[in-house]
Amino acid sequence: MKVLYSIILASMLYIPTQAQSWITRNGKISFYSKTPMEDIKAVNSQVFAAIDVSKKTIAFTLLQKNFLFEKQLMQEHFNENYIESDKYPKAQFEGTITGNIGTTPGVYKVQVDGKLTMHGVTQPVSMPAELNLQQGKLVGKSAFSIKPSDYNIKIPSLVKDKIAAEIPVQVSAEFLPK
Amino acid sequence: MRKRIIIFAGVILCLTVMAIGYHLYNMPRTTAAEMSADKLVSAKELFDAYTKDEQAADVQYGNKVLEITGAVLDVQKNGKDISVLLSGGGNGGGVNCTMVGDVPAPRKGSLIHVKGRCTGFLMDVSIIDATIVNK
Numbered sequence: 001m002k003v004l005y006s007i008i009l010a011s012m013l014y015i016p017t018q019a020q021s022w023i024t025r026n027g028k029i030s031f032y033s034k035t036p037m038e039d040i041k042a043v044n045s046q047v048f049a050a051i052d053v054s055k056k057t058i059a060f061t062l063l064q065k066n067f068l069f070e071k072q073l074m075q076e077h078f079n080e081n082y083i084e085s086d087k088y089p090k091a092q093f094e095g096t097i098t099g100n101i102g103t104t105p106g107v108y109k110v111q112v113d114g115k116l117t118m119h120g121v122t123q124p125v126s127m128p129a130e131l132n133l134q135q136g137k138l139v140g141k142s143a144f145s146i147k148p149s150d151y152n153i154k155i156p157s158l159v160k161d162k163i164a165a166e167i168p169v170q171v172s173a174e175f176l177p178k
Numbered sequence: 179m180r181k182r183i184i185i186f187a188g189v190i191l192c193l194t195v196m197a198i199g200y201h202l203y204n205m206p207r208t209t210a211a212e213m214s215a216d217k218l219v220s221a222k223e224l225f226d227a228y229t230k231d232e233q234a235a236d237v238q239y240g241n242k243v244l245e246i247t248g249a250v251l252d253v254q255k256n257g258k259d260i261s262v263l264l265s266g267g268g269n270g271g272g273v274n275c276t277m278v279g280d281v282p283a284p285r286k287g288s289l290i291h292v293k294g295r296c297t298g299f300l301m302d303v304s305i306i307d308a309t310i311v312n313k
Contacts, residue, residue: 026261065297
């Protein structure tokens, strides 16, 4: 947790000469659980994320209550029964980037490895990512999957067929230099 | 005859319960825009409360629909989504409001009123389902 905030605070305080540190307050993380019984989608548009290109570190943090569902009941069940957002309000990821990130505009394919903490459980996560360096901004995209059972999220047997055992997660963020 | 009436009433009752259950299950999420504000607060007051004592501020403001008044520090567009950062009055932090629906982007520096649900604090106070209130 301290490392996460150190990375983010260092990114906020650092005045770059060649934009080594990038942050966003409004990164987007969505997940899509698809089963024959039901499709469930939620989007969180307030992900705070930071990338330090020189140190090749990345961190993000989000509030679980910022995941928005189409249906009211899904929103309530997610917060109250599954993710227990009053008890575990935040999720965090800290990781390192492997691969070349150039200093000229272009698309750089990298690998991100780190630790994701949510629902009070920390698990290793690896994901391929694409960093698109443009004039004045860095656009990042990635995707990975999580299993609710890995994070001690208990799904009642009554709705087990409605929630996928492995849920794809999409990440996208437009970083600005800081 | 009486047996038929009872069976018919039972079927109607079952169908009614099923219809209510189906309606409740599929009810769209209620956005803060459709609700009246629980509290009126300035962006500075809200940001100060969270930076001073996050837990106490969460008891006061968390999960509540707030109407917040503040100066626009930054506007970020991400596809159709617009996020407005209201100044917390100090070091660049403030109140981050994710707008719902098609909202015209406010000018930087303008004083606006935003209604939305407070969900807690990251580096800023987080407001979702937000709309601009015209006064």
